[in-house]
Amino acid sequence: MNNHKTDDDRPERKDMDCLDQMALAMAYVPWQYMSRTYDPEKALMIGTIFPELDKRFTGRSGGRR
Template identity: 55%
Template sequence: MQNNTDCCSRTNRLDYSGLDQLPLAMAYVPWQTFHKTYDHATALSLGTVFPELCMPFCGKGGACL
């Protein structure tokens, strides 16, 4: 005998019909202009050659010490 309060019961399932008709995703990627870049050693230590993309992780609270 099946219990109707079971999380897998037919009455508790969400209806996802029609989702296959929607677009999967749409991205917005702004144009990046090529400016001054870091030298090789600095870029390797920071993880990027572009100063605009240098966003160090400062931890919880956002305070870099």
């Protein structure tokens, strides 16, 4: 009688087999239309040329305010 358990015999491995069929991640990237831009000096200081992406760090967590 073989009492040696393989990875396939463990219950937690059987539960994870269904994860092999799932997508790793899905991204949502909205279209961005180039309307206004910062001048090059300001864009370098801020870190983006697009005013729509100029989101100031407020030091708070990402929850509701």
